[in-house]
Amino acid sequence: MLDSTPSESPDRVVEIELGLRDQSYPFVGISDAASCGVVLTKMLPRPDGRYAEYFTVSDDAGDRIETAVTQRETVSATRLRAKDGRCLYEFLVSGDCPAVYLAERGALPRRVRGEEGRGRIVAEVPARYDASAIVADFLDAHPDATPISKREKASIDPLFARTAFHRLLRTNLTNRQREVLQTAFEMGYYDWPRRHTGSEIADRLEISSATFSEHISAAERKLLTAIFQGAGSEPAH
Template sequence: MTEQQDGTTVELEFSVEDEGCFFVAASERADCRIIGRETIQRTDGNRLEFFRVQGASRERILRVADEYGSVRGARVAEQSEDEHLLAAVVTGRCVAATLADTVAVIKRAEAVDGVATIVADVPPYGDVRTVVETFTDRHPDSHLVAKHTFSDGLPAVAENERSARLEAGLTDRQREAVTTAVQFGYFSWPRESTAAECADVLDVSQPTFSQHLWTGVEKLLTTMFDADSRATAQ
């Protein structure tokens, strides 16, 4: 039997101690806080995952990543002595991928000392029971700790749908380049990383990265302004 929402949005909070999730295990092994930022599913079956790491040195988090069996490569951009941005190519279980399979939208993923807190929204057209059962089945040592119902749609759902529309025209490489640039502060002022450093994250040359990045940015801006023009015309 499905759990109908009757037009409401449901916020779910899970506690996860699944060693099969890289960021959960790494938070314990590196004795730090790891915050999930973005996940991109690649066509080769791997995922490009971005994290903010707090409380561990660059060398320590890279060593943990290198020793973790399902990490295929990792890069770190240092923000301060004990805060960094981490990009890793990962296989194995992933909370963001699990939730995406159930139409739930992840809002927060944060792990400390081997325990993660995952918060996600289930839109009105989703089935809460299916989301909970799928999540706890795929992630050992996880359980639901809170559920809240809202009569109005939550921003995370609307933002996710808007992002999906904007990104629909991007190739996989363009999406990776744009996401890496955003997550690694390439567009920040002052700039937090160079094009060469972003290219290194993706294991491509700097000219290739720049080509994918600016083609992707052009597509995103064109789509955004076209949508605004149509809305104004109506």
């Protein structure tokens, strides 16, 4: 049951938690079909309108995950790496995804997990958005969802200090990858709705759409690797 009222303070956020059982959602259905837990670590928009969602699963569930994905038309999966008994998968999702739905309305998914057919999403809503309205819209669009909690908490902490983040960019990305990533950001590629497409950004940079996709994907992959495995783990090349 939702149990708190959001504050108007710009230094606070509202954390919402929602439960899901609908098997049509990839992280719920795949966790059920593979009898395992899947945890979302990051999601990024792709140039073709799909989203790349990065999930970790236990190493021994890898084969079951791949079998489950082949049975879903709107999802493809690629195993990126395995470490310490966990596998990192990239799911390319073109169908309905509740985490994407929240993100598009200003709620920032922080924990997304599927466990043997039961899904759980924890998201943070910045003060400039109406958390109650977002929850109400979500429940209307996802009738199977269950509101679990809503509470006010301290403002979202930055992932990196500024100096550490700039060092990560210099160490892990080539000059061209940094240029493409920065231009994409400045032109609103990561905004919702997206202000410019990948093709438009490619035109600005005077490169082909395929080259843009190659550079932006490489930059995102390197940053994700640095975040999840430690900065400096993948040198610029």
